[in-house]
Structure formats: C-alpha cells, structure tokens
Amino acid sequence: MFDVLTSVLVKNGLLTAFAVVGATIWVSYWLSRVLTNGRLHGSAIAIMIGLALAYAGGVSSGGHNGLADIKLLSGIGFMGGAMLRDFAIVSTAFGVSFGEIRKAGLSGVVSLFTGVLLSFVVGAAVALAFGYSDPVSMTTIGAGAVTYIVGPVTGAALGASSDVMALSIAAGLVKSVLVMIGTPFMAPYIGLDNPRSAMVFGGLMGTTSGVAGGLAATDPKLVPYGAMTATFYTGLGCLMGPSVLFIATRALMGG
Amino acid sequence: MVVYGVALLAACMLAGLVVGDLLGILIGVKANVGGVGIAMLLLILFSDHLKRTLRMNALAEQGILFWSAMYIPIVVAMAAQQDVVAAVKGGPAALIAGVLAVVLSFALVPVIARIGQPADARRDTSQPEAACAMPLKSGE
Numbered sequence: 001m002f003d004v005l006t007s008v009l010v011k012n013g014l015l016t017a018f019a020v021v022g023a024t025i026w027v028s029y030w031l032s033r034v035l036t037n038g039r040l041h042g043s044a045i046a047i048m049i050g051l052a053l054a055y056a057g058g059v060s061s062g063g064h065n066g067l068a069d070i071k072l073l074s075g076i077g078f079m080g081g082a083m084l085r086d087f088a089i090v091s092t093a094f095g096v097s098f099g100e101i102r103k104a105g106l107s108g109v110v111s112l113f114t115g116v117l118l119s120f121v122v123g124a125a126v127a128l129a130f131g132y133s134d135p136v137s138m139t140t141i142g143a144g145a146v147t148y149i150v151g152p153v154t155g156a157a158l159g160a161s162s163d164v165m166a167l168s169i170a171a172g173l174v175k176s177v178l179v180m181i182g183t184p185f186m187a188p189y190i191g192l193d194n195p196r197s198a199m200v201f202g203g204l205m206g207t208t209s210g211v212a213g214g215l216a217a218t219d220p221k222l223v224p225y226g227a228m229t230a231t232f233y234t235g236l237g238c239l240m241g242p243s244v245l246f247i248a249t250r251a252l253m254g255g
Numbered sequence: 256m257v258v259y260g261v262a263l264l265a266a267c268m269l270a271g272l273v274v275g276d277l278l279g280i281l282i283g284v285k286a287n288v289g290g291v292g293i294a295m296l297l298l299i300l301f302s303d304h305l306k307r308t309l310r311m312n313a314l315a316e317q318g319i320l321f322w323s324a325m326y327i328p329i330v331v332a333m334a335a336q337q338d339v340v341a342a343v344k345g346g347p348a349a350l351i352a353g354v355l356a357v358v359l360s361f362a363l364v365p366v367i368a369r370i371g372q373p374a375d376a377r378r379d380t381s382q383p384e385a386a387c388a389m390p391l392k393s394g395e
Contacts, residue, residue, distance in 0.1 A: 017332055018328075021328045021331050021332050021335075022328065024331060025327070025328060025331060043327045043330075043331075046327070046331045047330065047331055047334045048334075049331075050331045050332070050333075050334030050335040051334050051335070051337060051339055052339075053335045054334060054335050054336060054337045054338075054339045054340075055339040055340055055343070057335070057336075058338060058339055058340030058341075059340060064338045064340075064341065065336045065338070066335055066336040066337055066338065066339060066340075067335040067336055068335070068336040073335075076332050076335050076336055077336050079328075079329060079332040080329055080330070080331070080332030080333035080334070080335060080336050081333075081336075084329050085329055085330070085333050086268060086272075086290075086291050086294075087264065087265070087268055087322060088322050088323065088325055088326040088329045088330075089291055089295075089326070090264060090267060090268045090271070090291060090294045090295050090298055091264050091298075091319050091320075091322035091323040091326070092295075092323045092326055093294075093295035093296075093298045093299050094264075094298060094299075094302055094316075094319045094320065094323060095302075096295070096299055098299050098300070098303070101296075101299075104368075106370055107367050107368055107369070107370040110367055110370050111363075111364075111367045114363060114367060115360060115363075118356070118359055118360060118363065119356040119360065122352060122355045122356045122359060123352040123356060126348060126351050126352040126355065127348065127352070130347075130348040132348075141348070141352060144349075144352070145352045145353060145355075145356040146356075153285050166341070167346075167348060167349050169338075169341065170341055170342055170344065170346075170349035170353075171348070171349040171352040171353045171356075172353070173337065173338055173339070173341055173342035173349075173353070174342045174349055174350055174352070174353025174354065175353040175356050175357050176337070176342075177337065177339060177342055177353075178353060178354060178357045179357055180334060182357065182361070186361050190361055190362070190364040190365050191364070191365045191368065192364060196368050197364055197365070197368040200364050200367045200368040201364050203367075204360040204361075204363055204364055204367065205357070205360055208291075209330075209333055209334075209337070212330050212333070213330045213333070213334055216326065216327050216330050220326070220327065223326065224295060227291065227292070227295070228292045228295055228296075229292070231289050231290065231291040231292035231295075232288065232289040232292055235275070235278070235279060235287065235288030235289055236288075238279075238285060239282055239283075239288075
C-alpha cells in the first residue's frame with residue numbers, strides 16, 4: 001500500500017509538487033491570518049517555510065537542491081526550476097504599463113551599475129578583512145556578493161581555488177535568501193511601493209530569485225518591474241567581474 | 256482559445272532567451288544577458304498590439320493570466336530548493352558579505368529612484384531626500 005502510494009507520487013512528481021506547494025500556501029495564509037492578523041503577507045510566510053524546508057531537505061539528504069533532493073519531492077525542483085520560474089516571471093509582464101518602464105529607464109540603468117559595483121566592493125572588502133588578500137580571491141568573493149552565479153563564473157575565469165569559489169557562492173546565497181525574507185519588512189522604509197522604485201530595487205539587488213520572492217511577498221503588482229531590471233544584473237556582473245573589476249582590484253592590491 | 260495566450264507567452268520567452276544568449280556570446284560572457292527582460296518587453300509590445308487590433312480575446316488572456324497567478328506558488332517551490340545549508344555553512348565571511356551587500360543596496364533604493372524624476376515630483380520629496388542622504392554619506 002505504502003509502496004504504491006510513494007511510487008505514484010514519485011512518478012507524478014510535478015503534480016506532487018503542486019499539491020505540496022498548495023498545502024504549504026494554505027497553511028501560510030492561515031498562519032498569516034491567525035498569528036499576524038494579516039500584517040505579514042501569506043506569501044512571505046510561504047517563502048520562509050519554503051526556505052526552512054530547503055534547509056531541512058539539505059540537511060537530511062546532504063544535497064545542494066534543498067527539498068528537491070528528496071526523491072518523493074523531486075517535482076519541486078521542476079516546478080521551481082529556471083524554466084517555469086522564468087515563464088511565470090515573463091507572464092507577470094502582461095498588463096504592465098510600458099510608459100512606466102520608459103519613465104524609470106535612466107534610474108534603472110544607474111541602479112544596475114551601482115548595484116553590481118556596490119555589492120562587489122562590499123564583498124571584496126569583507127574578503128580582505130578575512131585575510132583573502134590576493135586579487136583573484138578578492139575578486140571571486142566580491143563577485144559572489146553580486147550573485148551566486150557571477151561568483152563561480154568569475155572564479156572559473158580567474159582560476160580561483162575551490163574553497164574561495166564555495167565561499168563566493170555562499171555569499172551570493174546569503175544575499176538571495178536575505179532579500180527574499182527581508183524585502184517585505186524593508187519595503188515601507190525605502191519607498192518600495194511604485195513601479196519606479198521596484199525597477200531600481202531590481203537593479204540594485206539583482207538576485208533574480210531574491211527579487212522575485214521578495215517582491216512577491218511585498219506586492220505582486222511590482223514583480224514585473226523589479227524582474228525586468230534584475231534580469232540584466234547577472235549578465236552585467238558576469239561581464240564586469242572577470243574584466244574591469246578584476247583589473248581594478250589587481251591595480252589596487254598590486255598583485 | 257486559451258492556448259493562444261500560452262503560446263504567445265512561450266514564444267516571447269523563447270525569443271527573449273535566444274536574444275539573451277546571443278548577447279552573451281556577442282560580449283563574451285557565459286550568461287544569458289537580459290533574456291527574461293527582453294521576453295517581458297516582447298510580451299508587453301505584442302499583447303498590446305493584439306489587444307488594440309482586437310485579435311486577442313478574453314480566453315487567450317486567460318492563458319497568460321493563469322501563469323501569472325501561478326507565480327507565487329512557483330516562487331515558493333523555488334525557495335524550497337535553494338541551497339540554504341551552504342548559505343548557512345559559508346561561515347561569517349559569507350554571512351557578513353551577503354548581509355552588508357543587501358543592507359547597503361536597500362539603503363540606496365530611495366536615492367537612485369529619484370534620478371530622472373520630473374522636477375516637480377522631486378520638489379515634493381526634497382525633505383526626506385535630505386534626511387536620507389545624510390546617513391548614507393557616513394555609510395560609504
């Protein structure tokens with residue numbers, strides 16, 4: 001009996017994921033209503049539960065894909081994978097006002113360059129503070145603070161050691177998790193309630209998963225604006241990391 | 256037909272990803288440059304055009320709106336497969352780098368959102384602007 005059940009659930013992984021995620025969201029909205037009187041949005045709680053489950057999944061399986069490493073729940077990996085995630089992000093653009101995007105165009109571009117540079121400088125400075133003083137390690141960890149994709153791409157291009165690569169990925173993951181959780185709390189203080197600031201937010205943070213999750217938990221109407229700029233961020237980071245940012249770091253550190 | 260909306264969405268996304276990959280090759284980086292953003296712009300332009308010429312009906316719209324309603328569940332699934340263990344295990348260096356990058360980026364949102372805003376809108380917010388700029392200077 002139990003074998004039949006698990007085999008059905010494993011064979012229809014995506015449907016299992018729909019059911020599990022649906023139940024998670026139902027519990028989250030119930031918690032939001034009962035515990036916080038609706039103040040903390042249900043989707044924010046759902047994302048936190050998702051992250052907590054990812055931690056539990058990672059600990060129990062020893063893998064790198066959170067809950068998706070548990071065979072029974074491998075459908076979660078497909079449902080939340082890059083293809084469906086990007087498909088859903090693109091669909092949110094339906095009904096977006098093109099005028100808003102054009103009006104915020106300049107600040108969007110400024111936020112992209114500022115965002116990459118700021119995160120890189122912070123990451124590289126922290127690396128230096130922890131004793132990673134060679135330009136390759138500093139650049140790789142700095143790039144990791146940009147996003148967890150830019151870190152390993154830059155590290156691979158520069159030939160960084162594997163522990164430095166792991167550290168750079170971890171820095172990027174911390175950033176993405178923190179943006180997911182922190183955005184709904186920070187939103188009122190940074191004026192994150194209109195398309196323009198959402199575009200700037202996406203350009204400054206850049207982590208697609210963080211921006212997507214954070215804005216969804218803040219105000220789903222803002223998602224397309226933030227996602228629009230964030231999507232250029234990783235590309236820009238991969239472009240600047242191994243080139244200008246490395247050259248600048250080397251010039252500064254005299255490596 | 257519902258499928259027309261889904262097909263339009265899929266076509267826009269694929270076209271955007273192709274352009275993003277080509278851009279990446281063109282500038283020599285191993286990443287898709289803005290593919291999703293380009294796909295979003297395509298969807299905005301095409302759906303607007305189809306709606307204005309009345310070639311898109313409510314059913315076709317449903318095909319797009321369904322996916323946009325599935326967005327939050329998909330994001331929850333995405334959260335559930337992050338490598339949270341690695342993020343926690345990265346130790347203080349990774350933690351501090353990540354936290355500082357996020358905190359400083361948050362602080363810059365209201366500052367950069369002001370760039371390129373019309374002058375009258377800027378005058379309304381001149382008071383909080385001065386208040387915001389001060390703590391940022393000391394944070395640099």
